[in-house]
Amino acid sequence: xxxxxxxxxxxxxxxxxxxxxxxxxxxxxxxxxxxxxxxxxxxxxxxxxxxxxxxxxxxxxxxxxxxxxxxxxxxxxxxxxxxxxxxxxxxxxxxxxxxxxxxxxxxxxxxxxxxxxxxxxxxxxxxxxxxxxxxxxxxxxxxxxxxxxxxxxxxxxxxxxxxxxxxxxxxxxxxxxxxxxxxxxxxxxxxxxxxxxxxxxxxxxxxxxxxxxxxxxxxxxxxxxxxxxxxxxxxxxxxxxxxxxxxxxxxxxxxxxxxxxxxxxxxxxxxxxxxxxxxxxxxxxxxxxxxxxxxxxxxxxxxxxxxxxxxxxxxxxxxxxxxxxxxxxxxxxxxxxxxxxxxxxxxxxxxxxxxxxxxxxxxxxxxxxxxxxxxxxxxxxxxxxxxxxxxxxxxxxxxxxxxxxxxxxxxxxxxxxxxxxxxxxxxxxxxxxxxxxxxxxxxxxxxxxxxxxxxxxxxxxxxxxxxxxxxxxxxxxxxxxxxxxxxxxxxxxxxxxxxxxxxxxxxxxxxxxxxxxxxxxxxxxxxxxxxxxxxxxxxxxxxxxxxxxxxxxxxxxxxxxxxxxxxxxxxxxxxxxxxxxxxxxxxxxxxxxxxxxxxxxxxxxxxxxxxxxxxxxxxxxxxxxxxxxxxxxxxx
Amino acid sequence: xxxxxxxxxxxxxxxxxxxxxxxxxxxxxxxxxxxxxxxxxxxxxxxxxxxxxxxxxxxxxxxxxxxxxxxxxxxxxxxxxxxxxxxxxxxxxxxxxxxxxxxxxxxxxxxxxxxxxxxxxxxxxxxxxxxxxxxxxxxxxxxxxxxxxxxxxxxxxxxxxx
Numbered sequence: 117x118x119x120x121x122x123x124x125x126x127x128x129x130x131x132x133x134x135x136x137x138x139x140x141x142x143x144x145x146x147x148x149x150x151x152x153x154x155x156x157x158x159x160x161x162x163x164x165x166x167x168x169x170x171x172x173x174x175x176x177x178x179x180x181x182x183x184x185x186x187x188x189x190x191x192x193x194x195x196x197x198x199x200x201x202x203x204x205x206x207x208x209x210x211x212x213x214x215x216x217x218x219x220x221x222x223x224x225x226x227x228x229x230x231x232x233x234x235x236x237x238x239x240x241x242x243x244x245x246x247x248x249x250x251x252x253x254x255x256x257x258x259x260x261x262x263x264x265x266x267x268x269x270x271x272x273x274x275x276x277x278x279x280x281x282x283x284x285x286x287x288x289x290x291x292x293x294x295x296x297x298x299x300x301x302x303x304x305x306x307x308x309x310x311x312x313x314x315x316x317x318x319x320x321x322x323x324x325x326x327x328x329x330x331x332x333x334x335x336x337x338x339x340x341x342x343x344x345x346x347x348x349x350x351x352x353x354x355x356x357x358x359x360x361x362x363x364x365x366x367x368x369x370x371x372x373x374x375x376x377x378x379x380x381x382x383x384x385x386x387x388x389x390x391x392x393x394x395x396x397x398x399x400x401x402x403x404x405x406x407x408x409x410x411x412x413x414x415x416x417x418x419x420x421x422x423x424x425x426x427x428x429x430x431x432x433x434x435x436x437x438x439x440x441x442x443x444x445x446x447x448x449x450x451x452x453x454x455x456x457x458x459x460x461x462x463x464x465x466x467x468x469x470x471x472x473x474x475x476x477x478x479x480x481x482x483x484x485x486x487x488x489x490x491x492x493x494x495x496x497x498x499x500x501x502x503x504x505x506x507x508x509x510x511x512x513x514x515x516x517x518x519x520x521x522x523x524x525x526x527x528x529x530x531x532x533x534x535x536x537x538x539x540x541x542x543x544x545x546x547x548x549x550x551x552x553x554x555x556x557x558x559x560x561x562x563x564x565x566x567x568x569x570x571x572x573x574x575x576x577x578x579x580x581x582x583x584x585x586x587x588x589x590x591x592x593x594x595x596x597x598x599x600x601x602x603x604x605x606x607x608x609x610x611x612x613x614x615x616x617x618x619x620x621x622x623x624x625x626x627x628x629x630x631x632x633x634x635x636x637x638x639x640x641x642x643x644x645x646x647x648x649x650x651x652x653x654x655x656x657x658x659x660x661x662x663x664x665x666x667x668x669x670x671x672x673x674x675x676x677x678x679x680x681x682x683x684x685x686x687x688x689x690x691x692x693x694x695x696x697x698x699x700x701x702x703x704x705x706x707x708x709x710x711x712x713x714x715x716x717x718x719x720x721x722x723x724x725x726x727x728x729x730x731x732x733x734x735x736x737x738x739x740x741x742x743x744x745x746x747x748x749x750x751x752x
Numbered sequence: 753x754x755x756x757x758x759x760x761x762x763x764x765x766x767x768x769x770x771x772x773x774x775x776x777x778x779x780x781x782x783x784x785x786x787x788x789x790x791x792x793x794x795x796x797x798x799x800x801x802x803x804x805x806x807x808x809x810x811x812x813x814x815x816x817x818x819x820x821x822x823x824x825x826x827x828x829x830x831x832x833x834x835x836x837x838x839x840x841x842x843x844x845x846x847x848x849x850x851x852x853x854x855x856x857x858x859x860x861x862x863x864x865x866x867x868x869x870x871x872x873x874x875x876x877x878x879x880x881x882x883x884x885x886x887x888x889x890x891x892x893x894x895x896x897x898x899x900x901x902x903x904x905x906x907x908x909x910x911x912x913x914x
Binding site for chain 2 (some may be wrong): 122187188189191215222261264265274297298324325326327328329332336343356400401402403404405406407408409410411413415417427429
C-alpha cells in the first residue's frame with residue numbers, strides 16, 4: 117500500500133496560437149467521476165466547447181486522453197481523441213490501440229489538450245513532461261506512413277510514438293482520422309479533420325518515466341486472473357489467429373453480413389474474402405497492441421497479382437467487410453489495397469466504403485450516371501472502379517469531392533431520392549453487421565452518442581441465444597435472443613455503460629466486454645489497486661452512466677432529440693430478403709425499443725431528453741443547470 | 753548444454769508485454785525504460801525482435817569492463833554485476849555486440865537479464881511463445897511445436913491443412 121497512483125493527475129494544455137504549453141493539475145474529483153480517456157475528455161468537451169461552436173473554428177478543442185490502466189501491464193491499451201465533430205456536428209470521439217496512449221502516460225500525462233489554431237503547419241514533440249513545437253511545412257502532403265518515417269528519423273529514436281494525419285485531412289475530407297503505428301486509427305467522426313484545421317500534422321511522444329500503482333500486489337493478482345480468463349476463453353484461439361476478421365464467415369452464415377449497401381445480409385463470395393482466407397494465404401504473423409495477450413492483429417503480404425508487394429498490418433473486420441461485401445467486391449487483394457489507401461491517406465474505412473456502396477446503388481437506379489462519376493462504371497462489385505472512386509475521394513477531387521463530408525451530405529447534394537440509400541445515423545455511417553438480424557446492435561446504433569456506431573454498446577449478449585440467461589441477467593428472456601425487440605433497451609443501456617468504462621480506462625472492448633474479463637466489480641477492484649480510490653461495482657457502473665449522460669447532454673445542447681435516434685428506413689421498414697436464413701423477413705422495431713431504452717435511463721420517452729432527476733442522481737446537477745440556462749427544458 | 757532465454761522473432765507480436773512484465777518483476781514499477789529486455793520494431797516491415805542478454809560464454813561486456821564488476825558467475829554460468837565495483841561508465845553497453853545491454857534510467861549501472869534465476873517473468877506473459885526458456889537444441893523443436901500449435905488451432909476452427 118502506498119499513496120501512489122497510476123494517474124499522473126497532469127494534463128498538458130497547448131495553445132496553438134501562441135505556441136505555448138502549460139501543465140495543469142487535473143481535479144481528483146473529475147478523475148474519480150470519469151476515470152480518464154473518453155470519460156474525462158467528454159467532461160472537458162462539455163465544459164469548454166459551448167453549444168453551436170463551429171467544429172472547424174479555432175474555438176473547437178481537441179482532447180487526447182488515457183486512463184488509469186495505461187502504462188501498467190493490463191493487456192491491450194488505447195487512447196481516446198475527443199472534439200466536436202466536423203462530420204456529424206455533434207460529439208466527436210474516437211479511439212485507437214497501438215502504443216501512442218501508453219507512451220503519453222510514460223511521458224507524464226493523463227490528458228493532452230489542443231486549443232486555438234496554429235498559424236503555420238506544426239508538429240509537436242512531447243518528451244518526458246516537455247513540449248516542443250516544430251514547423252511542419254516539409255511534412256505537409258506526406259501520407260501517414262511517410263510522416264511517421266520522417267519524424268522517427270528526425271527524432272532519431274525508434275521508440276518515439278507518433279499520432280498523425282494524412283493528406284486527406286489536409287485536403288478537407290471530413291471523415292479523416294488520426295493514425296498511429298501506421299495503421300491504428302482513431303478513424304471515426306473526423307478527428308483528423310479537426311487536427312488538420314488546427315494545422316497540427318503530428319504529435320510525437322516519448323516517455324521514459326515510470327508508472328506506479330497504489331497496491332502492486334493486489335494489482336498484479338487481478339491481472340493474473342485477467343490473463344487466465346483470456347487464455348481460457350473459448351474465443352481465444354480464433355481471436356489470435358483471425359482477430360475480428362472471423363466475423364465475415366460468422367455473420368454471413370447467420371444472414372447478417374452487411375452486403376450490397378445493406379440490401380441483404382448474405383454475400384455469396386464471402387469465402388473468397390473471409391478472415392480464414394486472409395489467414396491462410398496472406399498473413400505472416402500476429403501483431404498486438406501494448407502489452408496485449410490476445411494479439412488479434414496480423415501482418416500480411418500480398419505476393420502475386422496486380423497488388424503484389426503490398427504489405428501491412430490488419431485489417432480488422434469492419435475494414436474487410438467494408439471493401440468486400442458492402443460493395444460486392446470478391447477480390448480480396450483489391451480490398452486490401454483499398455484499406456491500405458485509406459490508412460495512408462488517413463480516412464475512415466467505414467465511411468469511405470459506405471459512400472462507395474451508396475454511389476453504386478445510385479448508379480444502379482440511374483440517379484448517378486457515368487457523366488457524374490467522371491466516367492466510372494460503378495456497377496456492383498466493380499473493384500477497380502471502387503478503388504478509383506476511393507482515390508478521388510481521399511484526394512477530394514472530381515466526383516470524389518461530392519463525398520468529402522460523408523454520405524449524409526452527399527445524399528443531400530445529390531437529392532433525387534438518393535437519401536434512402538445513405539446508411540447512416542446522425543451523420544455517421546453504420547458498421548458491417550446487419551441491424552435487422554441483431555436488434556440490440558440496431559438499437560445501439562440508433563442511440564449511440566457519436567452517431568450510428570456499434571462500438572458505443574457492442575451488445576454481444578443478444579447473440580447468446582439463451583432465454584434463461586436473458587431472464588437471469590436482464591429479467592427478460594428475449595434479451596438474449598437477437599431477433600426479439602423486447603429487452604433490448606435494457607441490454608443496450610447496460611452495455612453502453614460497460615463500453616464507457618472500457619473507453620474511460622482506455623483498454624480494449626474485445627477483452628473487457630466481448631470476452632467479459634472486466635465486469636464492473638472487478639473493474640472497481642482494479643482501479644482501487646491502481647489508484648487507491650475505493651469504489652463499489654455499483655459506483656463503477658454509475659461512472660459509465662455518468663459518461664453516457666454527459667455525452668447526451670452535449671448532444672442535446674446541439675439539438676439532438678428522440679427523432680434523431682433512428683436508423684435508415686431500410687432497416688426499420690424493409691424486411692431482410694429470404695436468402696438471409698434465420699434473419700429473413702425481419703425489420704428493426706425501433707420505436708418500442710427506444711421507449712424501453714429511455715425508460716431504462718430515466719430519460720423522457722417523448723423527447724429523449726434526460727430527466728433532471730436522473731442527472732442529479734449521477735452528480736450532474738451543475739451540468740443540468742447549464743443546459744437549462746440555455747432554455748432547454750429538461751423534464752422533471 | 754545450458755538453458756537460456758531463447759527468442760523466435762518470427763512469432764513476436766511486438767506487444768512489449770515482456771518489457772512491462774520485466775520492469776515490474778525487477779523494479780516493482782511499470783517502467784519499460786528500466787526493463788532488462790527491449791523489443792525493437794520495424795513497423796512497416798512487420799519485424800519485431802526482443803533484444804536480451806544471450807549469456808555469452810566469453811561476454812564482450814565483461815571483457816570491456818575496466819573494474820571487473822561484470823563477470824560470469826562460475827556456479828550459475830550467468831553474467832553478474834558487482835554493484836560496489838561498478839563505476840557506471842557504460843562501456844559494457846557499447847561493447848555488447850547484440851545491443852542487449854542498456855543503462856538504468858536513474859541509477860548509473862547497466863541493466864541486463866539475470867534470467868529471474870532460470871524462471872523468467874517475461875516468458876510467462878508471452879502469448880505466442882516468441883520467448884521461451886530452453887537450450888539451443890530445443891530451438892528447432894520449439895519452433896516446430898509452435899507451428900504445430902497454430903496448425904491445430906487453425907484446424908479446430910475448421911481451417912484446412914496448411
